[in-house]
Amino acid sequence: MSSRESSARTPRVDRSGTANPPVEPIALEANQPRQFYRGGAAIAAFRRRADADRGPEDWVASTTTQFDKDESGLTRLPDGRWLRDAVAADPVSWLGDEHATEFGADTALLVKLLDAGQRLPVHCHPSNAFASTHLGCRHGKTEAWIVMGTSGPDPTVYIGFREDVPAAAVAEWVSTQDSPSMLRALNPVRVSPGDTVFVPAGVPHAIGEGVFIVELQQPTDFSVTLEWRGFLADAEAGHLGLGYDKALDCVERRAQSPDRLVRRTQASTGESVNLFDAQADPFFRADRLHVSGTAALEPSFGVFVVLEGAGTLGPVAVHRGSTVVVPHAAGEVVVTGDVVAIRCRPPSVSSLKG
Structure with missing residues (x-):
């Protein structure tokens, strides 16, 4: 392990x-x-x-x-x-x-x-x-x-x-x-x-x-x-x-x-699409995840809203309409399946000190 x-x-x-x-x-x-x-x-x-x-x-x-x-x-x-x-x-x-x-x-x-x-x-x-x-x-x-x-x-x-x-x-x-x-x-x-x-x-x-x-x-x-x-x-x-x-x-x-x-942002593609620019960083962050297969996410407190598809978020089965909270200590969480989700995160601490 x-x-x-x-x-x-x-x-x-x-x-x-x-x-x-x-x-x-x-x-x-x-x-x-x-x-x-x-x-x-x-x-x-x-x-x-x-x-x-x-x-x-x-x-x-x-x-x-x-x-x-x-x-x-x-x-x-x-x-x-x-x-x-x-x-x-x-x-x-x-x-x-x-x-x-x-x-x-x-x-x-x-x-x-x-x-x-x-x-x-x-x-x-x-x-x-x-x-x-x-x-x-x-x-x-x-x-x-x-x-x-x-x-x-x-x-x-x-x-x-x-x-x-x-x-x-x-x-x-x-x-x-x-x-x-x-x-x-x-x-x-x-x-x-x-x-x-x-x-x-x-x-x-x-x-x-x-x-x-x-x-x-x-x-x-x-x-x-x-x-x-x-x-x-x-x-x-x-x-x-x-x-x-x-x-x-x-x-x-x-x-x-x-x-x-x-x-x-609807036409934006890629595994992770940043939904806001730097003016939002002192307040919150969000990206839209497009997963087909598997994707590993860096450790972070996060709130997930699943928009489309089905799969797993760590050990949790998810589908359209699922909402999931992820503690930082969950570590590098792996997303599997065909999933489109919004990942919401707190402000970037470094942005508060810039």
Whole structure:
């Protein structure tokens, strides 16, 4: 047995002194906390489930709770533990030495499946600096979308203001709930499977009806909802408890170029296709794997979403709709079969020090 195999299969002792089972990839069930908007049919079809009304988001390998909740949003492992608690008990095995040195027991990543059964409201998310100052959290919420599927005649996302917008105009739109002006101010981008959209913190955005994505994001549930009427119960649910006078300070009001934020990757081939460029590295990484036969992956904490085909991920049988979390200590995991999958990983630690 190689040293890698021995490391992956030898029981470990966590901080409490309890022996853990061998560290291997783990298949995950759907985890769909209640949301305020419609959707879920695409998730049910993807996961081969009959219950299409469970909700429009599936939080995969989540150690993050919904805003102001104690447990809602967390992933439960097959052995009954919260993934959050398992990582906290043994962060080095789960995340690797380098990551654990920088982030401790924080995975620094949240992955979701999101099925927009209606257009989502115009909203944005705070930056690291804003979250640290006003919300007591290291992470803001930069995110990115990988389009898995679309339906309907006009699958569109809206990303960033087309022109610079004065603070007074944004405040007026929010105060009067002028949805048409908000939408007109954004860049509309028609999307198709394989497209990726990088959404920096602060940039206003909305996902249109019929767009089904894998979403990578920083591990928070911080949203400032500019367009709350018709979506949230009241304005109080839209500003993170800060009041809109303060919350709107996080809005990026400068014009954004879709060419800088959107990539068309469907035609890209090769065993591994990097889905984002270097601007995403301080927040998360993702590649699309095209395996026909076998492929060995370097050790890393990872969250896998299988798009097509069937095979194995280490000892775990996978097929379209499978989601799997892989601990760093699983070592060099081998993928076999004919499989197309998205591998999501935390930020590159080296990119934080550049």
